[in-house]
Amino acid sequence: MQKAIEVNNLIKDYGNFRALKGLSFEVSQGEVFGLIGPNAAGKTTALRIISTLLQITSGEVKIFGYDVIKEAGKVREKISYLPEEAGAYKNLSGKDYLEFMAGFYSNNDKEKREIVDKGIELAKLGERLKDKASTYSKGMTRRLLIARALMFNPKLAILDEPTSGLDVIISQEIRKIIKDFVKKGTTVLLSSHNMLEVEFLCDRIALINKGLILEIGTPQELKEKYKSKNIEEVFINAIR
């Protein structure tokens, strides 16, 4: 079966600074794969490259067999990217925003309506969807953006720190949305420095630090390998 993501010896430099130092990993279709690591480990850079936003210094990245540089257009048809610090258009209402985004993934009005309905269901913002996004709290905006990222059933959802900066209750709601959603077979690549979240959501994880992958495996495999109770301990032991 064709891999959803293939990353081979990926290197990314920002001027003199090397952010990624030869990353390699593969993600199968329908798998939930997590990149975990501390701040500035290179998680966001890797996700941005996979999302066709950044150029590559060297190496190769393929999404469902399409090269992210040479066939960026094809890749964008398959993916949905949720950046860590994303926002919505301030002068559009939540519903307008979902309709605007649905327009890119539908071929006719019926399809568009179905996608928007799905988005409304995922966002769970009720009547507030009619209000402008500029009036939303951080949690409401994040729910809207998660809904936007998942409503059209992307083949690959790339979620950068999906619950970053949110309170426990909203974080749990969002995790539930993602967990329910992946049951339908969508491939998910997510990054987080919240180890519990990753353990809860991911089939396999990669520990990343200073632009290098330290370990790849299922949470259970890694816990056994490092004789740790949880992924947090695994991570601490791995970077020592």
Next chain:
Amino acid sequence: MKNFNNLLKKEIKELLTKQMLIGLIFVVMMFGMMGQFMGGIKKDFEKPINLAVLDLDKSQYSEKVLNKLSEQKNIKLAIIEETDIKEAINETKEKGAAVLLVIPDGFEKNTQAMEKTELEVYSIMKGLGIKETTSNRTLVAIINSINKEISMNFLQETFPDKNPENITSPLKVKEFVVVKDKMASGNPAMIQGLATIHSTMIPIILMILIIYAGSMIMVSMGSEKENKTLETLLTLPIKRIWIVIAKMLGASVTAFLMAGALLGGFRYYMSSMTPNVSDSGAILENLGLTMAPLSYILLGISLFLAILIALSLCMILGMFAQDTKSAQTLNFPIILLVMIPYFLLMFQGVESLSLPMKIFLYVIPFSHPIIASEALVFHNYSIVFGGIVYMIIFTITTMYILVRLFNTDKVLTARFSLKKLKRK
């Protein structure tokens, strides 16, 4: 195309906010009110002035002056009976007159003896506005004409077989202006003035459009970064060139709307003050200084290309903006490039500039629509075509750079920092 329309609608919705529309309506209303006000003042100027006259001479000559004054359409005459000046001024005020003219005793005697007579004029001021001086200026003009008439009468009586006009002004000038092989009555200053009325609007329109469209597109780029929506936008399944075009078109539509409303208001304001020059069209037509339909098309192309260049340059600069505030300051170089040709060509034609200045002006793409607006009046097409070709090359180059940059990660990573510059 469906995706492009979707993007364009979003761009317009984002730029055409309620706050912006309210601001625009307010500015247009201000122009309208100012126009109404100025129109009212203009009408006031056309109203007859209330003039009070105190005749202390009570002679045939002073009677003639009074008759002459009462014949004037722009004067409403009130005769003052009080002989004391202070009392006469009070009576003038009571009668609502703005000016009191005093014809002194001995007026007839002095005039007949060819000696100067001093007429006293008292202007009653109620404020410092321009309107306060109207009555006085009208009266002075009338006194000048009475002065002239007294002289003419004297000359007529002394030289009954001569035309007194020929004695006071023996020389007469009839001026003609020649443009290429066409000729018309008038002097160059008058023709320049008339032609300027036709060509001034083009640089103003260009300036307003570029400033507005440039600001709009920069704000659009700045707010994408500020609201953290750019990354999502760039991962949507639509070619980057369509994102660029949608942003440019959205900014243009908004700018055209704003500039149209502002120019409409401005024109209304100006028309309330500017006198109608009804003969200007005929004089300019006689000289061939009118624009043919082809000229309008060429001017339109030139303006369109200038706006396209401005938008591309602004968008390139907009990539360096981190938020809407920094975006608004980054369009300053573009505004400067529009202002330079506007001010340079305001005072002299491009032909009268030195060679280095000419080259400098030709290099700036925004000079060409301004040059074209004058050149087309003189049917000088070669300079216009040259300008259009240069602008097409410039447009293709800037658009190419813009799309190339938009396809790289510069669109996300480019930053303009004053701190960095200072460190260097």
